[in-house]
Amino acid sequence: MLRVFFSDAADGQALPGELRGLSDAAQNGSPGIRRTLVLEGQGERLRIEVTAVGKGRTQLHLWREPLPEPVQVGTETQAAPADGLTQREREVALLVADGLRSREVAERLGIASQTVKSHLKTIFDKLGVRNRVELARRLVQH
Numbered sequence: 001m002l003r004v005f006f007s008d009a010a011d012g013q014a015l016p017g018e019l020r021g022l023s024d025a026a027q028n029g030s031p032g033i034r035r036t037l038v039l040e041g042q043g044e045r046l047r048i049e050v051t052a053v054g055k056g057r058t059q060l061h062l063w064r065e066p067l068p069e070p071v072q073v074g075t076e077t078q079a080a081p082a083d084g085l086t087q088r089e090r091e092v093a094l095l096v097a098d099g100l101r102s103r104e105v106a107e108r109l110g111i112a113s114q115t116v117k118s119h120l121k122t123i124f125d126k127l128g129v130r131n132r133v134e135l136a137r138r139l140v141q142h
Helices: 017-027 087-097 102-109 113-127 132-141
Strands: 034-041 044-054 057-066
Touching: 017 034, 017 044, 017 057, 087 102, 087 113, 087 132, 102 113, 113 132
Parallel strands: none
Antiparallel strands: 034 044, 044 057
């Protein structure tokens, strides 16, 4: 995945300079500190989040997504996916399915934790699931 944005990236090799700096910045903080880098290119967006886990170690989380198509005035809007979720509900659902807690989802999306919980109730109702585990299973199936 990194090779799309960093041509020198290879398994077992040192991190590219931009990521090494991001990792070093996280390691210099206390455990739980996060640093994020967003890169766009070739019609894609790569979001890299580095979290300090203590003792000089970090976790890298990568998200790769297509760049949204520019909206053109006078064209029809795309139909919503069959699940009936809004874009924000879909973002919350995907982050929760990745194992993030409500507080972490709220921080990442810049919304209140209570808003995340409200979105989750709506998501559960729309998808007919009862909890986060069922939500993750449902998203894997589709």
